[in-house]
Amino acid sequence: MTGAGSARPAGGRRVPVGRCYRFELVKSFSQWRIRLLVPLCWIAPGVFVAAVSRQSTLPADTLFGRWMHATGWAGPLVLLGFAGSWGLPLLTSVVAGDVFAAEDRLGTWRHLLVAVRSPRRIFAAKALAGLTVLLLLVAGLACSSAVGGIAAVGDRPLVGLDGHLLTASDAAGRVLLAWLCALAPTLALAGIGLLGSVALGRSPTGLLLPALAALTMQLAQMLPLPVAVRLALPGYAFISWNGLFTAPTQLTPLLIAVAVSLVWAVTATGLAYLLFLRRDFTNPAESGPGRRGAAVAILPPAALLAATTVLLSTTTGAAGSGIGQGKVERALATEFAHLYRMQTAQLHRPDVTETRLRASAACSKGGERFAGAGPGNDWRCVVSWHLPDVDAVGTAVYQLDITPDGRFVADGDGPKEVNGYFLVHTPHGDAPNPLWQFDGSVELLHTTPKG
Template sequence: MSATVTAAPVAGAGGGTPRRRPAPVSRILRTELVKQYSAWRVRLLLLACWLGPGLLVFAVDQQSTLPSDTLFGRWMHATGWAGPLVVLGVAGTWALPLVTSMVAGDVFASEDRLGTWRHLIITVRSHRRIFAAKAIASLTVIGLLVAGLALSSIAGGLLAVGSRPLTGVDGHQLSGADAAGNVLLAWLCALAPTLALAAIGLLGSIALGRSPMGLLLPMLVALGMQVAQLLPLPVALRLALPGYAFISWNGLFADPQQPGPLLIGVGVSLAWAVVATVLAYLLFLRRDFTNLNNDGAGRRALTLGVVPLAGLLAATTAVLAVATGAGGSGITQDKVQRSVATAFAHLYRYQQAQMRQPAVTEAQVQATASCDKSEGLGPQDGAGNDWRCTVSWTVPGFNATAQAVYQLDVAANGRYTADGDGPVQLNGYFLIVTDGKAVPNPLWQFDGTVDLLP
């Protein structure tokens, strides 16, 4: 049911019939928040977001198998800061689009289903204040749900493993304090694409009324962006999609950090959030609430919804192509070789420390990589699972050069998995035994990223 918001009468000119002043935004906002928190789905989401991630991370940390197919999943036994990053990766794919659909995608459509628009308009007497209150209420709930996902997963990881050093995407070690700051920053940056999806949810809720498509719109848009990230798109177009900020946070865990893609992703997401919110506002002001059979914007949804967002995508792509100079897939042979050599050097140093060997530095290792795609046939760039790299390094203390082979599966977004293919003494076993204790071999298989920007 829609709560009643009263408005104080104001005397008309010349002592005539008093007219009502629009209700204050604060009073409408309180009413909208009450309606949000009284819905069973919102209560269920709050419970799931504030308890589910922590319990899940804690349970996974107690298992012998880990989600090694997800970024940082293979390090969940090593540090409590890996769990929140695994949850963040999954949340950007499923949880956050679902949250925006259930909250922002239904905040206006619920009035259509209940048939309470005329009562609400007459009571409040201000379309602008209704829109502002509903938008702020939905964003408040979404912010609380995102905070629950982040804090719950952090608590679960720290309770299970503790604050230990975290291995970054290039193999270097981050202290517990540095990892904590970067994890919180990564979750904070994920708010930008979440706001973009929320604004699209507001737009769909207004444009499509009681139609289920309005509720599903953020999920469908997020799914479309995920599929697009798997395709061999040009770099500029990939960066122009607001969903790219859900995956570009991994640049925070490289040394040196790669903030360029993340800053672009956040900026693009905020631009989408602003444009979609303005479009939703314009549609709401033009909607006819006197016709009970009209529960949406109809053809205006195309002219004031789809077309402007498509234009924003085209304009953003053009601007990024010129500003960054990025072209093609962004994945080149030189970038792959540098990334693999850097990650190997960091992880070799870590492996030697695990085996209680004398400490070495990356400068002593002098790792280089020679990579080719499709056995050197065809273009030596782009994504694919046919990359093969031979890593050469200097064995400290022996003045000798050794080599190791890795098979690479490089995704279109620049992330890759390197699978050891010999020698067996270095990367042939999943576990290494030191001081009678078996620990994961960091060089058996490792993840890495290629910066798509020039």
């Protein structure tokens, strides 16, 4: 195969990267798809969040969805959960998956090389232009959803995934940080898009590659995989931001997920760059590296996944699903104590601290008496607590549905005075019962004290 350097015309001065970058930006924004996506990403999320926040029925099956009536900061988190699953992979496919393939379809490579005189500058300009457009779209999703939520509900405190209350300013900072962390897997998908666009040429598969990769990783996260394999997938960063909303924050899985995503982004972009430089631009029939290039594009990421899995297994000591009886009991007891105090404030009862409440939980999976482990919807827990100057021990029953990524939904199963009803009767009228049903998170890695 003739290298790209052989197609470089003799003489003449190469066009600077900055000028190429501006030219690629103009080309990007001249496409009807980008012109449609920019206003859509900056307007539609705010309208959606504001509309849903005012509905009587909330998306309770979505993380933070049940709190969209209570605070405007729940809306951008609900949208982030949806964007990580579908929105950002599709945007990445449209922006990065067609950057190089479009030139193959139009047959404009030779004209572009004559004008720019450097394949390296062409690659850099296209990659930077695609990154700029992608960042603009992601910023629109985050800003628009936050504005829509605040406008519809207000700048109010947010209930975290362990039941503790985040102040409005703290919630705003963590929402911003969650969206910033989601940029890492987005960049990984963008690198995969560049790689597919270079390796597959005119094939429409290159355009769909980021979305297909994201779907595959999403399906993998739904399987009972070992923790090390789960963390080695770049898509885990779309989930691990949940750890920002617990106290203490679960930073270790999040930092690992972000680092893995950035390594994938650099690796995929580097492979795309190397394949691009090997293109034979003097042959009009050439439309990409072909099967050999596709193999080169597949093998290094597969090796990276295997190496990352082994590295994480040895350095973190992660084994199995990461979901065990002790972790479930600690997470549930901690969250119940926080939410019990919230219910106490709603009913204007005497306040009690978590220390004096001494909440604990006893859980079993599938009716087994021995220690349970792993995800499933067959977890049953009994929470116990103590009130000052009361001899009797309070108890409440919860059915837990724990997903493989550690998220759980606790559904109250009595007594009715505590968690048996959706609403509680307060002096100011009926209000949602925080103990009836709530979301929580089990830490998959041993990174926080057990106390």
